[in-house]
Amino acid sequence: MRGTSLFLLSVSAALLAGSAPAFAAWQPQKPIEFVATAGPGGGTDNLARAVQNIITKYKLTEQPIVVVNKGGGSGAEGYVYGKASAGDPYKVIFGTSNAWQQPLVSKVAFNYTDLTPIAAMAQDEFLLWVKQDAPYKTAGDYLKAAASGEFKMGGAQSKDTDEVLTRMIEKTGHVKLTYIPFKSGAEAAVQLAGGHLDSHVNNPSESLGQWRGATQRPLCVFSPKRLPAGPKITATEGWSDVPTCAEQGLDIKQYEQPRTVWLPGKVTPEQAAYYVDLMKKVQATPEWKDYIEKTSQVDTFLTGAEFDKFIKEDLEHVKLVASEQGWLIK
Amino acid sequence: MDNLAELFHGFTIAVTVPHLALMAVGVLLGILVGVLPGLGAPNGVSLLLPLTFGMQPVSAIILLSSMYWGALFGGSVTSILFNIPGEPSSVATTFDGYPMARDGRPTTALATAFGSAAFGALVGVILITFLASWVAQVALAFGPPEYFAVYFLAFASFVGMGGAAPMKTVVALAIGFAVAAIGIDTVSGSVRLTMGIDELVKGVNFVVAVMGLFGIGELLVAVEEEFHARAVSSRIDWREVFRAVGRLPRHSVALLRSAAIGCWMGITPGGPTAASFMSYGIARRFSRRGRYFGTGEVEGIISPETADHAAGTSALLPMLSLGIPGSATAAVMMGGLMIWGLNPGPMLFVDQKDFVWGLIASMYVGNIVAVVLVLLTVPVFAALMRIPFVVIAPLIVIICVVGAYSVSNSYLDVVMMLGFGVVGYLFKKLFYPLAPLVLAIVIGDKAEDAFRQSMLMSKGSLGIFFANKLVTCLVVAGIALLLLPLALQLFARIFRKPNSPHTTNQEKVII
Numbered sequence: 007m008r009g010t011s012l013f014l015l016s017v018s019a020a021l022l023a024g025s026a027p028a029f030a031a032w033q034p035q036k037p038i039e040f041v042a043t044a045g046p047g048g049g050t051d052n053l054a055r056a057v058q059n060i061i062t063k064y065k066l067t068e069q070p071i072v073v074v075n076k077g078g079g080s081g082a083e084g085y086v087y088g089k090a091s092a093g094d095p096y097k098v099i100f101g102t103s104n105a106w107q108q109p110l111v112s113k114v115a116f117n118y119t120d121l122t123p124i125a126a127m128a129q130d131e132f133l134l135w136v137k138q139d140a141p142y143k144t145a146g147d148y149l150k151a152a153a154s155g156e157f158k159m160g161g162a163q164s165k166d167t168d169e170v171l172t173r174m175i176e177k178t179g180h181v182k183l184t185y186i187p188f189k190s191g192a193e194a195a196v197q198l199a200g201g202h203l204d205s206h207v208n209n210p211s212e213s214l215g216q217w218r219g220a221t222q223r224p225l226c227v228f229s230p231k232r233l234p235a236g237p238k239i240t241a242t243e244g245w246s247d248v249p250t251c252a253e254q255g256l257d258i259k260q261y262e263q264p265r266t267v268w269l270p271g272k273v274t275p276e277q278a279a280y281y282v283d284l285m286k287k288v289q290a291t292p293e294w295k296d297y298i299e300k301t302s303q304v305d306t307f308l309t310g311a312e313f314d315k316f317i318k319e320d321l322e323h324v325k326l327v328a329s330e331q332g333w334l335i336k
Numbered sequence: 337m338d339n340l341a342e343l344f345h346g347f348t349i350a351v352t353v354p355h356l357a358l359m360a361v362g363v364l365l366g367i368l369v370g371v372l373p374g375l376g377a378p379n380g381v382s383l384l385l386p387l388t389f390g391m392q393p394v395s396a397i398i399l400l401s402s403m404y405w406g407a408l409f410g411g412s413v414t415s416i417l418f419n420i421p422g423e424p425s426s427v428a429t430t431f432d433g434y435p436m437a438r439d440g441r442p443t444t445a446l447a448t449a450f451g452s453a454a455f456g457a458l459v460g461v462i463l464i465t466f467l468a469s470w471v472a473q474v475a476l477a478f479g480p481p482e483y484f485a486v487y488f489l490a491f492a493s494f495v496g497m498g499g500a501a502p503m504k505t506v507v508a509l510a511i512g513f514a515v516a517a518i519g520i521d522t523v524s525g526s527v528r529l530t531m532g533i534d535e536l537v538k539g540v541n542f543v544v545a546v547m548g549l550f551g552i553g554e555l556l557v558a559v560e561e562e563f564h565a566r567a568v569s570s571r572i573d574w575r576e577v578f579r580a581v582g583r584l585p586r587h588s589v590a591l592l593r594s595a596a597i598g599c600w601m602g603i604t605p606g607g608p609t610a611a612s613f614m615s616y617g618i619a620r621r622f623s624r625r626g627r628y629f630g631t632g633e634v635e636g637i638i639s640p641e642t643a644d645h646a647a648g649t650s651a652l653l654p655m656l657s658l659g660i661p662g663s664a665t666a667a668v669m670m671g672g673l674m675i676w677g678l679n680p681g682p683m684l685f686v687d688q689k690d691f692v693w694g695l696i697a698s699m700y701v702g703n704i705v706a707v708v709l710v711l712l713t714v715p716v717f718a719a720l721m722r723i724p725f726v727v728i729a730p731l732i733v734i735i736c737v738v739g740a741y742s743v744s745n746s747y748l749d750v751v752m753m754l755g756f757g758v759v760g761y762l763f764k765k766l767f768y769p770l771a772p773l774v775l776a777i778v779i780g781d782k783a784e785d786a787f788r789q790s791m792l793m794s795k796g797s798l799g800i801f802f803a804n805k806l807v808t809c810l811v812v813a814g815i816a817l818l819l820l821p822l823a824l825q826l827f828a829r830i831f832r833k834p835n836s837p838h839t840t841n842q843e844k845v846i847i
Contacts, residue, residue, distance in 0.1 A: 046668040164523055186789050200476035300674065
């Protein structure tokens with residue numbers, strides 16, 4: 007028995023070695039697990055499943071891929087799992103900037119340094135949304151009205167990207183907002199449609215249907231330039247018609263949420279290189295373009311030093327806001 | 337009658353050979369994942385999702401929603417036969433379904449459950465058909481205070497109507513709240529009650545809790561009682577399936593009341609779980625045979641099942657029209673919608689008429705397909721009850737262990753499940769009710785979030801719970817239910833009525 011499996015193993019290894027290019031030092035030998043740090047149906051889950059689908063369709067690896075959801079504790083469950091799987095190159099963790107932001111503000115048992123960064127594959131934009139029939143037409147009007155101090159801003163989770171952005175708006179716009187955390191951006195969107203909130207800062211895909219259905223509209227986008235032109239969302243407007251917040255006098259030039267991919271810690275550089283290469287191949291397919299367009303995200307690919315630099319910068323930024331708010335854990 | 341015309345158009349889309357075939361496949365797969373432990377409807381639907389990427393959206397949603405119906409029916413099977421609820425919403429079905437099956441009437445229990453579930457689903461779909469536009473507005477009126485009021489009402493109805501000693505219900509609720517608080521807190525973002533175990537940050541999964549409380553807990557009690565009632569001689573009688581369904585109209589009051597509760601809780605986003613619990617609690621209070629509830633009463637099965645399916649079905653409407661997924665399964669389907677390039681929201685009804693009405697029409701047809709298939713399989717499932725206890729008992733342990741592990745591939749969950757088994761056993765021995773504990777585990781954290789969100793909005797004033805008619809009515813009804821047992825006691829004392837001799841018996845049958 008053992009002889010046979012050894013034989014099979016060496017044959018398959020030989021076959022793989024023959025088919026793969028000489029420089030690819032490492033190839034997966036067993037099924038790969040994609041860990042989505044979000045529940046089924048969330049943005050991170052959609053990304054993991056889209057990548058899985060593309061890899062399977064183009065047979066980018068011989069090994070089967072399964073997606074598991076570990077979204078408990080705002081994603082902490084998945085990262086803790088990644089930390090516990092140190093040295094295992096068959097677990098790929100899909101997350102967001104949560105990986106480095108969450109350990110700053112709550113006592114979770116992981117840090118992003120416990121993981122091996124692979125890439126940031128897409129950037130989700132943030133917009134300032136108000137109810138369709140709200141009287142203000144620009145971010146400037148909104149800030150003037152918000153000076154009353156009675157405004158309620160909704161968002162997903164506490165001390166996470168949405169609340170950080172809210173605090174930045176407060177500081178830049180010299181207003182005071184009451185931040186109300188919900189489980190997800192989708193919930194905040196429904197609450198805004200019902201008039202229970204005054205605004206929220208959802209990603210495009212979280213409020214697309216609501217905009218088209220004329221229950222809420224975006225005032226401005228937190229991006230250095232307007233979003234790329236795409237199909238019209240309402241009868242007259244598309245994403246590229248939304249002005250940037252900076253041009254409307256709310257001077258926050260850039261705020262984005264990267265969708266990140268990680269391996270557990272203590273994997274070899276060859277193993278990490280294999281997945282970087284795999285994700286690059288995924289990104290070159292038309293299906294990827296399709297996914298990016300349907301979810302209204304921005305296509306990016308940060309890896310290696312660039313990705314590290316991005317994390318460091320973002321971390322500095324969040325640290326500043328968090329320490330001003332007194333959120334940093336001791 | 338615009339809606340009616342649209343519906344007929346929908347039927348022309350849904351009733352085609354490929355779509356009927358998809359429904360049958362979806363329902364069968366759904367029954368399978370519903371019956372298999374640890375593989376609930378959300379997992380099943382997400383496993384199937386990648387297969388639908390190449391399909392037309394209408395075909396894809398028909399396949400997925402049929403699987404959902406199948407899983408809902410399948411979930412009742414394990415609740416009734418093994419006392420292991422597969423979904424939070426089928427917990428209440430175990431209260432009378434399991435005793436009835438244990439008494440040697442598994443066919444009757446299953447057929448009654450399926451028949452009343454089909455009735456509930458039908459009422460839900462009819463409601464969707466006629467009230468599509470109005471329903472969307474009602475759900476929008478629900479902000480955090482209204483959500484809290486609905487949850488409060490569900491808890492209060494248990495204290496006031498549960499039948500157990502009110503203080504014991506309150507204790508069970510309190511333990512449930514503590515369990516629900518484990519993990520990350522939405523409002524403050526901090527980690528709570530993990531007791532140094534890193535993995536507990538994910539919180540306690542409902543499936544892990546109920547598998548232990550009901551599956552293992554019941555097993556421990558049965559072992560102690562020397563499993564005499566186990567060797568059931570249930571002959572498989574086909575005619576009993578139809579007889580049980582034929583007897584349903586006799587309980588038309590319970591059916592209609594439960595359907596009404598279910599639809600109301602489905603539209604106002606209370607959800608199927610709260611609906612089935614509330615319906616059971618109210619039936620226990622108003623049914624003529626209410627004091628026999630918990631021993632295998634027909635109406636004790638009808639009430640939660642009808643309300644569960646009525647709520648589950650009508651809850652699809654907020655998902656389509658507002659993008660609020662009422663359940664985990666609906667959330668997965670919503671993810672599917674986005675991938676197929678559709679966006680849930682009010683405009684779906686304008687832009688994608690074929691999709692929406694094709695789906696609604698398929699809900700009529702799909703539920704009929706599901707009920708036929710599931711009734712045909714009743715004798716097969718009922719035969720499971722004839723397996724002797726010495727075989728079944730280890731099987732239940734295996735089912736619970738595998739089920740708990742497969743929730744998130746974690747050994748910790750298996751340990752917790754066994755721990756809940758001991759808790760379940762103690763609860764039964766000490767006559768504490770399990771239902772409020774489960775209810776608090778399932779919606780306790782939602783109620784807490786809603787309460788604290790309301791407090792943030794009102795800057796700490798309780799006045800927000802009396803700020804408009806809707807929320808005031810809900811809160812007042814809740815408080816009334818809460819005070820009901822107290823008022824009844826006072827009443828009894830004033831008129832010097834001796835305590836009812838049933839009290840002790842009643843406590844014993846409480847699950």
